[in-house]
Amino acid sequence: MSFILANLRLAELVAIVNINKAFYDDFVTYLQSNNYRTPQDFANEISDAKAIKVIAGFLRRTSGAELLNGVGKPYANSQARWYFLAWILRDAPAQRLGPLLGEVPGDTLEDRKAYLLNEVRKFVAPLFPEYESWTWPAISEVMLARLEGSRRALKGGLFETIVRRCLNTVLKENRLSLSVSDREVRIHDETYDVQVSGKTESILIPVKTRETMGGGHASLFTRDIHKSISVAESSGYRCLPIIIAESWGGDLEALACANYIYIQVNPNQVTVIEPLLLARLRELIGVFREVH
Secondary structure (H helix, E strand, C coil), X not given: CXXXXXXXXXXXXXXXXXXXXXXXXXXXXXXXXXXXXXXXXXXXXCCHHHHHHHHHHHHHCXXXXXXXXXXXXXXXXHHHHHHXXXXXXXXXXHHHHHHHHHHCCCCCHHHHHHHHHHHHHHHHHHHCCCHHHHCHHHHHHHHHHHHHHHXXXXXXXXXXHHHHXXXXXXXXXXXXXXXXXXXXXXXXXXXXXXXXXXXXXXXXXXXXXXXXXXXXXXXXXXXXXXXXXXXXXXXXXXXCCEEEECCCXXXXXXXXXXXXEEECCCCCCHHHHHHHHHHHHHHCHHHHXXXX
């Protein structure tokens, strides 16, 4: 399998960010309608009451511009505006700000969001005194970083869907009355993306993907695979790890399970992966026949 030299992930994300510029432009238009010449002028607003009113108005705003997530699908309007305002203020709306919403004043969720975003605005504005920090080139870099995290999580869900689809195809072809879980399964502190179950036995399937080849996370990736297998086997389950990576330095023979699937393809090549996965699952049909 030939390696992919181009950074496909980056190319996809840049294309999405470029589309999202329309959302930034709509934000600038909204600010100008509220007598702010630039986003920096708004960031430096001295009146809390006025800033909160402007933030709340933008959270309620609808327009023709959409904000796309890391795989190119639009966020819902209210989520898009909450995420976007948090991003331009260099914060994380879900991971950091979300848990704080229950601790700030406000009669409605929108009121609490506006209050919290204003507090963030007042803290962040002095940290970025340069005009350029509030222009599209700077904001696009922030958005690129945020969407990369979004994309990673959404891509994981995409591969889970592909694995389930391929499994159901193979089981139906061979008339095996096994069930395929429609959600991940947790065993102790480990999660498994798919579970294939008979009446008394199950196979747990962790799906592990990695785009890059080296770096410190490579050893963590390998360790994660070994741990998934260990927890499953010690809990009385069979384990069938599916590894999708362009280059993985792990020792396949050292995996403590009878079977595995390793697809040596960059995870960005989704259309290439599905037929390869289907073929590998067909080769392992004997494993599934043994599940009772």
